[in-house]
Amino acid sequence: MGLTSGRNDDAPRHGFSQPDPSVMKKAYARWAPVYDLTYRRLTGPGRKAAVAAGVACGRDILEVGAGTGMALQEYPPHCRVIATDLSEHMLRQARRKVLAGPLRHVTGVLVMDGCRLGFRDESFDAVSAQMMITLVPDPEGALDEFARVLRPGGEIILVNHFGADSGPRARLEEAVAPLVSRIGWSSAFRVSRLAAWAKRRGDFTIAEVRPLKPFGFFTLVRLRKAGADRN
Numbered sequence: 001m002g003l004t005s006g007r008n009d010d011a012p013r014h015g016f017s018q019p020d021p022s023v024m025k026k027a028y029a030r031w032a033p034v035y036d037l038t039y040r041r042l043t044g045p046g047r048k049a050a051v052a053a054g055v056a057c058g059r060d061i062l063e064v065g066a067g068t069g070m071a072l073q074e075y076p077p078h079c080r081v082i083a084t085d086l087s088e089h090m091l092r093q094a095r096r097k098v099l100a101g102p103l104r105h106v107t108g109v110l111v112m113d114g115c116r117l118g119f120r121d122e123s124f125d126a127v128s129a130q131m132m133i134t135l136v137p138d139p140e141g142a143l144d145e146f147a148r149v150l151r152p153g154g155e156i157i158l159v160n161h162f163g164a165d166s167g168p169r170a171r172l173e174e175a176v177a178p179l180v181s182r183i184g185w186s187s188a189f190r191v192s193r194l195a196a197w198a199k200r201r202g203d204f205t206i207a208e209v210r211p212l213k214p215f216g217f218f219t220l221v222r223l224r225k226a227g228a229d230r231n
Contacts (some may be wrong), residue, residue, distance in 0.1 A: 043131065046218045047071045049210070050128050053157045053222055055079060058125025062149065064114045064142075065132030069094025079105045082124075084112035115142045122151045124223035130159040134189040140197050143223075145205065152227020154205065162191045162219050175201050189223060198223055 046156070054061045059079050063071060066083035067090045074154055075081050085091050088111050098106045115138055124181040127146040136142045146156045191209055197206040207222040 007071075014050045017165045043070065043159075043218070045212045045214070046130055046220065047074055049212055050130050050157050050159045051075055052154065053208075053220065054126040055129045057153075057155050057157075058151075060123065060125045060151075062117075062119070062146075063126045064117070064129045064146065065126060065135070066091070066100050066109075067078045067131075068231070069097045069106075069109070071128070071130060072103055073101065074095060075103075079107050080107050082108040082119075083111065084110045084114065084117070086111065086113055115145055117145050117149055121148055125151055125154045126157055127154070127159040130189055133158050134149045134160055134162075139193070143194075143197055144201075145154060147201065147225060150221070150225050151226055154225050154227075155178070156204075156223040156225075158194070158221040159212070159218055161217055162221070165190050191219065192225065194221055199221070204220055 041053060047070060051071055055076060061075070061079055061081045063081060063083040064085075066072065066085050067087070068093075069083055072081060072083060072094060083091070083094055084095070085105060091109055091111060095109050097103065098109060110118075114132065127150050129142075129146070131140050133142060143156065150156065191206075195206055200208060203222050205227045206221065206227070207224040209222075210220045212218045212220055
């Protein structure tokens with residue numbers, strides 16, 4: 001799970017607020033030792049859904065904003081997974097998981113900016129980013145970079161809390177915004193922003209938008225790149 005902008009209480013912010021990467025690194029350095037304990041159960045359904053979607057695309061998978069590597073243990077042995085994150089402290093936890101597993105399908109755990117990925121064009125069958133896209137200063141720039149390293153027919157797989165554009169849920173989110181902001185959540189980033197990005201590019205379509213159990217607070221979004229049909 002990726003980085004975030006800081007608050008006065010250093011709580012991770014899992015919404016959109018033009019975060020400062022330097023503050024994000026400091027906050028996650030403090031959160032790294034207890035991150036799994038805090039978020040493992042809450043993010044479990046999202047991890048499983050994202051891994052299943054990625055595996056369906058092919059064996060070469062990039063995890064951006066992998067954090068402590070909670071999702072790495074979910075992948076089957078035939079995959080080749082590379083995990084990246086901006087936080088060295090978070091990735092130390094991920095490396096411990098890889099060594100303890102041992103998770104031989106994880107071929108790299110690398111400190112890397114999601115907006116400047118150090119991989120060749122069309123290197124991966126899927127790019128997975130969980131609890132990350134709403135945390136970067138330039139989400140569209142990150143998506144463009146994901147698209148660059150993705151093979152034709154592959155998918156960008158996102159799991160996040162996205163705000164509703166309208167209706168009863170949108171009104172409820174607005175009403176509870178002051179309360180949930182205290183624990184670092186926001187509903188300011190909406191799926192319509194992803195749809196607008198895909199429309200501007202022209203080579204991506206939204207393959208799926210699925211609220212996840214148990215309460216639909218998190219949503220799986222699959223963005224498919226035009227090209228070879230992998231289904």
